[in-house]
Amino acid sequence: MIETILSEIPRFFTWPNLVFLGEAAGRTLMLSVVGCLIGFTLGFVLACIRQTRNPWLAPLRVAAIAYTEIFRRIPFLVILFLVLFAIQVVAPNASLFAIALVSVTIVSTAFLSEIVRAGFDSVPRQQVEAAEVMNFSRWQIIHMIVAPQAWKVILPPGFAFMVMFIKDTALASQVGVVELTFTGKILSNRGFSATLTFGTILLAYFILSYPLTRLGRYLEIRLASPRH
Amino acid sequence: MPHLAIDGLNASYKNLKVLHDICLDVERSEVVSLIGPSGSGKSTLLRTLVGVNKPTSGKVTLAQRTLDYSSASSLKQARDSMAIVFQQYNLFQNMTVIGNVTIAPLKIKKWQRAEVEEHAHSLLQKVGLGHKLKAYPDELSGGQQQRVAIARALALKPQLLLLDEITSALDPELVGEVLDIIRGLARDGMTMLIVSHEMGFVREVSSRVVMMDQGRIVEIGTPQQIFDAPKETRTRDFTARVLSH
Numbered sequence: 233m234i235e236t237i238l239s240e241i242p243r244f245f246t247w248p249n250l251v252f253l254g255e256a257a258g259r260t261l262m263l264s265v266v267g268c269l270i271g272f273t274l275g276f277v278l279a280c281i282r283q284t285r286n287p288w289l290a291p292l293r294v295a296a297i298a299y300t301e302i303f304r305r306i307p308f309l310v311i312l313f314l315v316l317f318a319i320q321v322v323a324p325n326a327s328l329f330a331i332a333l334v335s336v337t338i339v340s341t342a343f344l345s346e347i348v349r350a351g352f353d354s355v356p357r358q359q360v361e362a363a364e365v366m367n368f369s370r371w372q373i374i375h376m377i378v379a380p381q382a383w384k385v386i387l388p389p390g391f392a393f394m395v396m397f398i399k400d401t402a403l404a405s406q407v408g409v410v411e412l413t414f415t416g417k418i419l420s421n422r423g424f425s426a427t428l429t430f431g432t433i434l435l436a437y438f439i440l441s442y443p444l445t446r447l448g449r450y451l452e453i454r455l456a457s458p459r460h
Numbered sequence: 461m462p463h464l465a466i467d468g469l470n471a472s473y474k475n476l477k478v479l480h481d482i483c484l485d486v487e488r489s490e491v492v493s494l495i496g497p498s499g500s501g502k503s504t505l506l507r508t509l510v511g512v513n514k515p516t517s518g519k520v521t522l523a524q525r526t527l528d529y530s531s532a533s534s535l536k537q538a539r540d541s542m543a544i545v546f547q548q549y550n551l552f553q554n555m556t557v558i559g560n561v562t563i564a565p566l567k568i569k570k571w572q573r574a575e576v577e578e579h580a581h582s583l584l585q586k587v588g589l590g591h592k593l594k595a596y597p598d599e600l601s602g603g604q605q606q607r608v609a610i611a612r613a614l615a616l617k618p619q620l621l622l623l624d625e626i627t628s629a630l631d632p633e634l635v636g637e638v639l640d641i642i643r644g645l646a647r648d649g650m651t652m653l654i655v656s657h658e659m660g661f662v663r664e665v666s667s668r669v670v671m672m673d674q675g676r677i678v679e680i681g682t683p684q685q686i687f688d689a690p691k692e693t694r695t696r697d698f699t700a701r702v703l704s705h
Contacts, residue, residue, distance in 0.1 A: 356550075356553075358546060358548055358550040359552055361512055361546075362544075362551075362552075364512065365510045365511070365512065365539055365543075366568060367539050367540060367568050372567065376563065377554065380554040381554045
């Protein structure tokens with residue numbers, strides 16, 4: 233078996249195949265990084281909404297909580313199919329990649345908003361009270377006092393989530409997005425050894441996620457202490 | 461007209477009535493201390509005055525303006541002229557000493573930077589922390605943190621200063637340094653409402669002392685009256701107990 237794999241290597245690592253794999257890796261990375269960045273932004277907004285106290289904003293708070301609680305409990309694959317079919321109504325020509333990206337964003341928004349909320353809650357309540365009494369607005373409290381202290385609690389699980397999601401984007405192959413896993417299927421269908429193909433795919437996933445883990449670690453150390 | 465007039469104030473905490481019909485006037489430059497056993501509502505009264513707890517009924521007048529705790533603008537206006545120092549200091553952990561003291565004057569009151577910084581330096585000098593401007597709260601002792609918290613409150617140039625058991629979390633040898641600052645403030649004519657368990661200090665610094673129990677005011681009098689000749693048995697029991705050790 234080893235011999236067959238070795239003999240296939242020159243035929244497998246050709247320039248067109250490498251470009252094919254590279255593009256797929258790019259798509260996988262884009263799906264998780266862009267999806268999680270948008271998700272983080274929206275999740276941050278949801279967490280901020282949940283910090284408000286104004287009685288008029290109660291419906292918004294309920295909506296934010298409902299969103300977080302619902303979409304953290306639905307399997308990613310189900311959301312993918314849901315978006316795939318639901319999107320026909322609003323944008324019948326949406327690309328498969330766009331559909332997958334929207335799905336990633338929906339899920340990551342829910343998870344990351346919960347991570348941000350936990351970060352906000354980790355800042356002692358008394359500091360918030362002190363700021364309230366000094367007439368800080370809700371937004372000033374988040375921006376000047378809570379967020380700077382919450383980063384160190386938000387970042388590790390936030391990055392862990394994104395790195396984990398790089399793997400979950402493999403499910404996007406189910407709706408036909410040509411990302412890494414789908415590329416593996418195509419290549420192995422073309423007759424390349426499945427072991428060689430998926431071994432390469434495995435390596436590609438590692439190459440994608442490891443630097444992100446390191447980046448997360450670096451940011452964690454940079455932001456962990458309040459001193460700038 | 462008193463600077464602060466509290467009339468029939470009631471407050472609840474989680475369906476439990478914690479303040480019953482509180483009536484108390486504080487004149488300008490007066491130092492009024494609240495004493496009483498734990499859970500008697502002293503801290504709650506201060507927290508209700510600044511709107512951290514919402515009163516259920518009653519009237520509070522500050523500098524001739526009646527406060528409406530359900531109105532954000534009225535509360536904002538009232539908070540603009542008072543400051544509170546908490547038992548646990550509640551400093552912003554992500555800011556240096558000077559950052560803690562200057563942030564509200566700069567960002568909330570929008571005062572001139574040069575003036576704010578000069579005032580902050582002189583306040584920190586006054587509380588003996590002129591050499592710790594760039595330190596972070598977690599690098600300071602409890603007593604030092606509490607002195608920063610006092611400077612932070614004074615930087616707002618409050619018309620009324622509320623002190624909520626500011627020495628209760630401190631080691632005994634650090635209590636003195638904090639109380640000295642309050643003595644100085646009292647001499648300078650700062651209007652203060654103080655919750656304290658330091659009876660010697662209360663007796664020395666207060667214009668009047670308020671004895672509270674179970675959310676009610678039991679007795680109000682001069683320090684001599686409250687400590688030496690209390691009218692109420694409850695006051696007598698309490699002072700006898702705390703002064704005996």
